[in-house]
Amino acid sequence: MAEENDQALVAQSSEVAAPAPKKVKKIIRKKRPARPQVDSSFITSEPPPQTGNIFNIWYNKWSGGDRDDKASSQTAAKGRCIVAKDSGYTKADKIPGSYFCLFFARGICPKGQDCEYLHRLPGIHDMFNPNIDCFGRDKHSDYRDDMGGVGSFMRQNRTIYVGRIHVTDDIEEVVARHFAEWGQVERIRVLNTRGVAFITYSNEANAQFAKEAMAHQSLDHSEILNVRWATADPNPMAQAREARRVEEQAAEAIRRALPEAFIAEIEGRDPEARKRRKIESSFGLDGYEAPDDVYFARGSQAVNPVGRAGYELEHEQRLMNQNGEVDGNGDRGALPAIEERKEDGGIFSSSTLAVLKTANVSAAPKKAPAASSGPLVAYDSDDDDE
Numbered sequence: 001m002a003e004e005n006d007q008a009l010v011a012q013s014s015e016v017a018a019p020a021p022k023k024v025k026k027i028i029r030k031k032r033p034a035r036p037q038v039d040s041s042f043i044t045s046e047p048p049p050q051t052g053n054i055f056n057i058w059y060n061k062w063s064g065g066d067r068d069d070k071a072s073s074q075t076a077a078k079g080r081c082i083v084a085k086d087s088g089y090t091k092a093d094k095i096p097g098s099y100f101c102l103f104f105a106r107g108i109c110p111k112g113q114d115c116e117y118l119h120r121l122p123g124i125h126d127m128f129n130p131n132i133d134c135f136g137r138d139k140h141s142d143y144r145d146d147m148g149g150v151g152s153f154m155r156q157n158r159t160i161y162v163g164r165i166h167v168t169d170d171i172e173e174v175v176a177r178h179f180a181e182w183g184q185v186e187r188i189r190v191l192n193t194r195g196v197a198f199i200t201y202s203n204e205a206n207a208q209f210a211k212e213a214m215a216h217q218s219l220d221h222s223e224i225l226n227v228r229w230a231t232a233d234p235n236p237m238a239q240a241r242e243a244r245r246v247e248e249q250a251a252e253a254i255r256r257a258l259p260e261a262f263i264a265e266i267e268g269r270d271p272e273a274r275k276r277r278k279i280e281s282s283f284g285l286d287g288y289e290a291p292d293d294v295y296f297a298r299g300s301q302a303v304n305p306v307g308r309a310g311y312e313l314e315h316e317q318r319l320m321n322q323n324g325e326v327d328g329n330g331d332r333g334a335l336p337a338i339e340e341r342k343e344d345g346g347i348f349s350s351s352t353l354a355v356l357k358t359a360n361v362s363a364a365p366k367k368a369p370a371a372s373s374g375p376l377v378a379y380d381s382d383d384d385d386e
């Protein structure tokens with residue numbers, strides 16, 4: 001009897017222990033929640049020493065003085081971020097434009113997936129207002145005298161200065177290995193005998209992240225690094241390179257903001273575009289061609305919203321909101337008329353065309369409609385291009 005029971009148990013347990021398909025593991029890895037880096041008692045039990053005039057609860061630090069106290073610059077960092085193990089999704093991943101977690105960068109965020117900041121490295125698609133760093137902190141007009149702190153909005157700085165590096169024969173390899181952890185490195189210069197290095201990242205946000213992640217850390221020895229912003233390189237070659245880069249980035253930002261078809265046309269990459277547009281934007285009317293801002297417009301002021309992906313949803317939402325707030329288009333009163341008409345027929349009637357021509361004026365944010373309003377209202381309409 002007993003023997004039989006044992007066998008039954010064995011049979012049962014081997015069934016339960018059947019190995020799960022390996023595919024699952026891959027999926028979990030991709031969408032892994034961020035893990036807490038330290039115990040939750042870590043931060044609350046240790047209020048930071050007063051180094052400023054105002055205590056910022058948000059960042060759990062002092063501000064106003066904008067200066068490390070001498071003692072803390074001699075003390076090793078309390079933690080260190082291990083990107084491969086620590087990063088994962090948090091509440092911030094659901095909210096576009098979220099900032100990165102300063103504590104995560106320093107390796108001491110206890111919140112894990114409950115954190116309201118991002119727990120990952122910044123990438124090329126993370127763009128921030130130039131006045132704010134990737135952690136959401138305001139930049140200043142000038143650098144601090146010691147080049148520490150958040151830095152200046154007057155210059156896009158992708159280079160950090162690292163001092164007090166323990167000097168060894170393999171110092172270049174050591175520096176490269178430790179600093180490559182925080183993003184794509186463009187250039188490293190090491191002053192071998194002085195224990196100083198300049199690390200330039202491809203992206204400003206990665207330089208910001210690295211500066212926080214490596215402050216007061218050690219490399220392969222027990223040194224305590226001194227990490228600062230690098231001052232501007234006085235070499236004219238370097239300055240020209242930097243200027244070119246800023247231009248390229250601006251062009252890239254514009255490319256991303258405009259419709260793809262528009263870019264292709266102005267860059268001449270699509271020779272058929274002109275012809276096609278001439279036909280499409282006439283809307284069956286001889287000699288009429290919709291201007292750029294009408295033809296390429298997206299959003300509710302698009303000429304042919306029915307043909308657009310996502311229109312259905314937008315339209316439904318607009319119907320639901322109709323009695324509620326104004327939908328951000330402000331003074332473009334003429335536009336709903338276009339959309340209503342378009343619903344019952346495909347091609348615009350000539351009276352709709354007249355409305356369309358009016359819409360052309362009001363859809364372009366810089367040309368404020370002068371008709372009904374005084375100068376103050378005209379200023380107001382300038383604001384709606386955000």
Ligand SMILES: [Zn+2]
Binds near residue numbers: 103104117118
């Ligand atoms: Zn966090």
